[in-house]
Amino acid sequence: MMAPFLALAAALSCQPPAGLPTPRLEGPTADQPARKLPIGSYTLSLIWTPEQCRPEADNGEHVDCAIARGFVLHGLWPDGKGAQWPQYCRSAAILPQSTLRAHYCATPSAQLLQHEWAKHGTCMAGYTPDRYFGQAGRLYRRLRAPAMATLAGTPDLTVRQFSGAYERTNRLPTGSVRLNVNRRGWLQEVWLCLDRRFRPQRCPVHQGGAAPDMRLKIQTAG
8 A cells, every 4th residue: 555645756766777778769750740839838647556557558658667656757748838748859868877867766767768868858949958857856746646456446436536635645737637547447657737937737628538427447456
């Protein structure tokens, strides 16, 4: 059972492995083209690792489940002023080991760090990788998990109820949290909507996420 506020603290107390793998280069593709658009807002995405790291789960983000606990940082995503968003705005070199190690406890995956910088960080004018990950990390460290075990045991828990609990725990505006839920109804990610000054705001109506009345399940093992 995971006590309130411990999920994030556990993720922050890790020790990166002695040698991290060198990530591969990432860039635009036919399916994911470069797109330079004005930034209208941001999304901060957090991965719920008890679901991500289940043995039978498809760990698509390749999170290091040996050290990942509770919520870890997926990334800070610039959003556009409409339904589309900027991505792959300039070329991205391989991240140095010093950068990977500095930010690995928040985002425990060398390849995910490379991906986030290439796809999202390069669209933030004037940002280096360390400045980008530093900004994302500061936002991440301000957040606290609600009582996840209690919520997991709530009968007929809905997306709206969980989002409200998360907002109250962190004193966030109503409607500033969206959830990414898999096809089996389990929580995968929390998405926090931010304005251009990185302040929490109500999510734009065009942005996605699970329907508020959807039944939600939460994995607490791990």
